[in-house]
Amino acid sequence: MKLGPVVLLAVLIPLALRAARPQQTAPYTYQGTIQAVQLKAGSLDLITGVGMALRLVHVQTTSGTHIANGSAPLALGDLKPGTVIRAECHPSDQGPVADRIEKVAMP
């Protein structure tokens, strides 16, 4: 009866692979460089990535998004292209929405 382990693996491997995929519904923190800020739309484009595989992430803000530089609060308009930020986001149908954005201090 060698089929038993094979059947078990056939069930478990897809489950394991699914578990390994990124959870699109989970909160996610992006750290990257601002490429552009759209003040009217209340959003920004962030360059993130790994090595030379870079990606552009469009992050939406809301009136509840807390933006800060250390303990000093900032407005979206204070963020400029080239600034490095950490954005704690939750997912939405339109993409990531920032709950908190912090300017990253350069060592």
Added chain:
Amino acid sequence: MSRSPVVALLVATVSTNHCNKPVDAGDPLRGLSREEQDRFRRGRVVFDSVFTPETGLGPLFNAVACGECHEDPAAGGSGDEVEVHATAFRAGAACDPLAGEGGPVIQLNVTPALKAALGIDSEPFPRDATGRGMRTSLAIFGRGLLDAVPDAAILGYADPADRDHDGIRGRPNRFVDGRIGRFGRKAFVPTLDEFNAGAFVAEMGVTDPAQPIEETIGGAPIPPGVDPVADPEINQEQVDLTNDFVRFLAPPSPAPLTNEGRQGRELFSRIGCAGCHIPTLRTGDSPTPALARKTFFAYTDLLLHDMGADRADICLGLATPSDFRTEPLIGLRFAKRFLHDGAATTLEQAIKLHGGEATGARDRFNGLAGAGQAALIAFLKSL
């Protein structure tokens, strides 16, 4: 930064291996544990694995295997491939890597399925690009040692304001998240593992757990059905093994120096090459004893330097189009083309094409008598 010519003294003290047998190109570091040696061997198998569309290749790619571009004279060596990078540089603005248009790596090949869907043979060159960078495939020997050099050591060589008035203004680049970079021709990527993880995606179109998202086709989504393999297309164990293979690749032992080579080594320091191509670096702590607190021949400061307008191509991070990382000269004798774009086919040409902060050293090389120039080249050919 002025440095005394201590290279000759260091030759007697720098240890790259634990026995007298020279380390050949493609050999692992000496002093690896049995388990690390096993991971090196298994990692080489992944490194040399040929990907197909059915195993994750593409739909955009430059090569079908790590070993396709890093093969000469052994796995981890150089290749004859030249790839294309593109970014947008606008004075007064941050460098745009054109990530939304498929940059900065512009893949030169597509899978049959993508060609059938879009009728293209390569990724479209970004319309907003202001520069095109040609990049040769480097040997990657000794990169684990470079990875283990502390950031503080790199920053210690920086002199962006040229406080010592030697005309050399080394400065670190930073990745998009702000960390100090060291890998790639623009010193953009902070760690070896990240460079490798990014290379699976950017060079082969093989997504991995660190970057599970395929890039767009010049900004447009991949057509349905073109890339049916589920992301990530390789697992973390495969990435980890590849990382260990690359990390454990030893720097080849320099060839024995002739009298001429010894004279060239002294000239290398005296005319100022060693101002940027710092002969030795020292690693910090590492979980791998073979990488921990080792002094090794690197011939780099891992910093950006202005190389002059003639060699300028693209920006990346804080690097302007004319800024390039000091190239490590590890395994230089195996290289067949030189400089980031392969513009030089001889070491003499490569030196003469140095500009910017290297102008002084280049001019002093040009001012050497023929025998002096030959001695310096003999030294470089020993590395």
